[in-house]
Amino acid sequence: MGGADQVRITRRSSMTANGDNVKENHGGDTRNLPVDAVINLDHGDPTMFESYWRKVGDECTFVIKGFESLSYFSNPNNPCWFLEPKLEEAIKNLHGAVGNAVTDGYSIVVGTGSSQLLQAVLFAVTTSLEHASQINVLSPAPYYSSYPEIVDLVKSGLYKWAGDAHEFDKDEPYIELVTSPNNPSGVIRGSVVNREGGVLVHDLAYYWPQYTPITSSLDFDIMLFTASKCTGHAGSRVGWALVKDKEVAKKMIKFMEVNTIGVSKEPQLRVAKILQVIAERCKRFGSPEGDDFFEYNKSLLTERWEILRETVKKTQMFTLPKYPLQHCNYTGDVTQAHPAFAWIKCKEGIEDCEKLFRDHKILTRSGRRFGSDPGFVRVSMVGRDEEFKLFIDRLSMI
Amino acid sequence: MGGADQVRITRRSSMTANGDNVKENHGGDTRNLPVDAVINLDHGDPTMFESYWRKVGDECTFVIKGFESLSYFSNPNNPCWFLEPKLEEAIKNLHGAVGNAVTDGYSIVVGTGSSQLLQAVLFAVTTSLEHASQINVLSPAPYYSSYPEIVDLVKSGLYKWAGDAHEFDKDEPYIELVTSPNNPSGVIRGSVVNREGGVLVHDLAYYWPQYTPITSSLDFDIMLFTASKCTGHAGSRVGWALVKDKEVAKKMIKFMEVNTIGVSKEPQLRVAKILQVIAERCKRFGSPEGDDFFEYNKSLLTERWEILRETVKKTQMFTLPKYPLQHCNYTGDVTQAHPAFAWIKCKEGIEDCEKLFRDHKILTRSGRRFGSDPGFVRVSMVGRDEEFKLFIDRLSMI
Numbered sequence: 001m002g003g004a005d006q007v008r009i010t011r012r013s014s015m016t017a018n019g020d021n022v023k024e025n026h027g028g029d030t031r032n033l034p035v036d037a038v039i040n041l042d043h044g045d046p047t048m049f050e051s052y053w054r055k056v057g058d059e060c061t062f063v064i065k066g067f068e069s070l071s072y073f074s075n076p077n078n079p080c081w082f083l084e085p086k087l088e089e090a091i092k093n094l095h096g097a098v099g100n101a102v103t104d105g106y107s108i109v110v111g112t113g114s115s116q117l118l119q120a121v122l123f124a125v126t127t128s129l130e131h132a133s134q135i136n137v138l139s140p141a142p143y144y145s146s147y148p149e150i151v152d153l154v155k156s157g158l159y160k161w162a163g164d165a166h167e168f169d170k171d172e173p174y175i176e177l178v179t180s181p182n183n184p185s186g187v188i189r190g191s192v193v194n195r196e197g198g199v200l201v202h203d204l205a206y207y208w209p210q211y212t213p214i215t216s217s218l219d220f221d222i223m224l225f226t227a228s229k230c231t232g233h234a235g236s237r238v239g240w241a242l243v244k245d246k247e248v249a250k251k252m253i254k255f256m257e258v259n260t261i262g263v264s265k266e267p268q269l270r271v272a273k274i275l276q277v278i279a280e281r282c283k284r285f286g287s288p289e290g291d292d293f294f295e296y297n298k299s300l301l302t303e304r305w306e307i308l309r310e311t312v313k314k315t316q317m318f319t320l321p322k323y324p325l326q327h328c329n330y331t332g333d334v335t336q337a338h339p340a341f342a343w344i345k346c347k348e349g350i351e352d353c354e355k356l357f358r359d360h361k362i363l364t365r366s367g368r369r370f371g372s373d374p375g376f377v378r379v380s381m382v383g384r385d386e387e388f389k390l391f392i393d394r395l396s397m398i
Numbered sequence: 399m400g401g402a403d404q405v406r407i408t409r410r411s412s413m414t415a416n417g418d419n420v421k422e423n424h425g426g427d428t429r430n431l432p433v434d435a436v437i438n439l440d441h442g443d444p445t446m447f448e449s450y451w452r453k454v455g456d457e458c459t460f461v462i463k464g465f466e467s468l469s470y471f472s473n474p475n476n477p478c479w480f481l482e483p484k485l486e487e488a489i490k491n492l493h494g495a496v497g498n499a500v501t502d503g504y505s506i507v508v509g510t511g512s513s514q515l516l517q518a519v520l521f522a523v524t525t526s527l528e529h530a531s532q533i534n535v536l537s538p539a540p541y542y543s544s545y546p547e548i549v550d551l552v553k554s555g556l557y558k559w560a561g562d563a564h565e566f567d568k569d570e571p572y573i574e575l576v577t578s579p580n581n582p583s584g585v586i587r588g589s590v591v592n593r594e595g596g597v598l599v600h601d602l603a604y605y606w607p608q609y610t611p612i613t614s615s616l617d618f619d620i621m622l623f624t625a626s627k628c629t630g631h632a633g634s635r636v637g638w639a640l641v642k643d644k645e646v647a648k649k650m651i652k653f654m655e656v657n658t659i660g661v662s663k664e665p666q667l668r669v670a671k672i673l674q675v676i677a678e679r680c681k682r683f684g685s686p687e688g689d690d691f692f693e694y695n696k697s698l699l700t701e702r703w704e705i706l707r708e709t710v711k712k713t714q715m716f717t718l719p720k721y722p723l724q725h726c727n728y729t730g731d732v733t734q735a736h737p738a739f740a741w742i743k744c745k746e747g748i749e750d751c752e753k754l755f756r757d758h759k760i761l762t763r764s765g766r767r768f769g770s771d772p773g774f775v776r777v778s779m780v781g782r783d784e785e786f787k788l789f790i791d792r793l794s795m796i
Binding site for chain 1: 444467517551556675
């Protein structure tokens with residue numbers, strides 16, 4: 001399974017050729033950035049993937065006529081009546097092609113991104129458990145910074161955010177959010193509480209070959225995925241849950257009915273097309289043109305991580321997590337992780353790492369936001385090329 | 399402003415020509431319905447509008463390339479950073495062309511349908527009010543059947559469903575949902591509580607010329623609209639709120655960020671195109687081809703209501719609401735309402751109207767669900783032609 005170097009060369013030249021023609025609204029235009037521009041690496045806006053989709057061309061163009069998809073319903077024969085059959089099929093095909101999750105015997109529930117599905121899970125699980133007070137929702141620190149906000153948004157009487165799973169010592173039912181690979185730290189995780197009366201929710205947004213070695217096809221009870229992190233189509237807001245228990249799936253569907261009366265059809269149909277193209281191109285792994293989505297973008301991320309590690313080594317100001325070498329069933333390589341975020345620790349004595357970066361016009365997310373130490377920051381690795389280059393230039397000067 | 403009869407003739411012949419070619423998933427295929435098929439008029443699935451969009455043709459075809467709209471962001475310069483600028487412009491143009499709501503000085507917040515925006519409003523208003531216990535949310539019966547479910551879904555500590563506004567007698571802060579025209583009854587409504595400490599939310603989903611005379615351009619503090627009922631694109635899940643108070647709008651945006659990280663781009667861009675086409679065609683009011691969206695569909699609804707009223711008159715089993723004749727600023731006619739739902743009352747002695755219809759293979763929604771009497775049912779008037787015809791056939795035989 002060689003050819004990666006050649007892929008990288010082809011890709012780089014095509015990126016340079018295309019990069020300057022793009023014009024589009026996003027969180028600050030990063031093309032032709034002035035040298036003193038503030039660069040925003042706080043969000044994980046996955047615009048890095050644009051170069052691949054530009055290369056694919058018309059094969060992924062989505063067209064819908066004015067009279068199509070007027071109805072609320074996508075498939076009256078599915079309990080998840082708002083799930084487009086084409087999306088369901090594409091999800092199964094892609095997991096099959098990648099080998100990262102089992103879909104046989106699972107119900108698929110579609111959501112407006114995976115955040116909404118997480119809320120659907122909380123609703124489904126807590127209305128099934130007989131318990132007088134709110135169910136504790138936990139995740140081990142550092143945990144995804146949005147979890148506390150999502151859980152406590154409307155002060156639900158069904159559940160509440162109970163913080164760091166490492167510190168949970170109550171003899172009460174709980175839901176543990178297992179984020180693997182973890183956001184922000186990129187490490188593979190299992191559950192930490194391991195007690196009676198617990199329900200595990202696996203947030204697998206980053207369990208794709210561009211980020212991490214695929215070591216097995218997972219078959220947990222509740223697994224969440226999202227197009228944002230898989231394909232880069234964050235603007236489409238399409239997520240999916242693979243759910244083993246049909247009753248849990250039914251209640252999640254109920255939540256989706258009441259919260260937003262299902263999920264928009266257009267992004268479902270568009271993402272279906274995109275997932276099918278990715279699944280189809282998995283067969284072209286190793287092609288010199290870099291046709292395979294995961295191979296192409298893994299190569300991009302590998303290069304960025306190599307540059308970041310070299311820069312960090314030179315500055316002697318920071319440390320980065322180390323990831324184990326593992327055999328990836330998808331690529332066939334022994335490789336380490338190249339996460340979507342860098343979880344950077346400042347050297348001893350620097351108390352506010354986020355401030356240090358901000359003083360150098362780099363916006364990051366403080367470790368504090370992840371229930372962790374302000375000596376850490378999370379930095380997006382999936383922005384546009386120019387942005388990444390400017391980040392590296394500035395980092396080397398700190 | 400004549401031409402309506404001619405429009406009707408043109409329309410009917412084109413519908414017959416096209417109607418049989420359609421194949422699409424929805425809540426049960428209603429084309430070529432077997433004579434004994436159960437017909438579902440429980441939902442307000444607005445498939446009636448398909449005939450107009452089919453007639454418009456390619457002008458409304460939406461195309462998006464694989465590399466477009468990857469980012470979470472639509473417009474970083476707008477506090478509502480996930481609102482597509484084209485949709486914002488189209489919303490303003492359409493309200494301007496129709497004259498049903500003021501947009502100058504309002505913040506526009508986009509949602510995944512208007513149900514999500516209602517939740518955003520509840521969050522925004524209740525986190526602004528200083529009050530120890532849950533804020534009461536009310537609406538006068540008969541009220542939209544989903545309101546209680548939406549409000550109490552996750553047993554929020556911020557607000558609770560407090561039922562029929564007519565019966566509200568507590569000296570506590572409240573939010574009154576003013577649905578006008580009302581779902582299910584089609585009548586124009588004002589607030590009923592009219593007390594200190596109240597916040598009004600105007601749900602104006604049906605305040606469009608195909609359903610009701612437009613008597614003024616409304617300028618309430620919080621107004622909710624949705625593409626589902628305006629254009630018929632229910633599958634797109636696009637709603638919008640016009641909000642006078644910038645702080646309320648900001649908190650609504652916060653809710654949208656946490657609940658679904660904004661709103662899918664594809665349906666926003668598609669609906670933007672559709673609203674612009676409607677606004678543009680408002681100038682062709684009265685054309686013999688029936689180019690104007692509202693005129694065409696008002697004509698369809700008028701015809702259906704005439705047929706329904708005739709049938710009801712013959713059976714002597716039911717009564718229908720009477721709507722006042724009013725001058726519509728949009729059409730220039732003096733006209734009555736032709737609502738999206740028929741709110742049907744069974745004659746004395748029939749206690750369960752929904753069961754009576756079910757026995758005749760017509761699924762409707764019981765008055766009970768609207769906080770009202772089981773002697774009423776709500777019947778959708780916006781389904782496909784075949785469905786409506788079958789409904790009338792069966793109604794005449796009850």
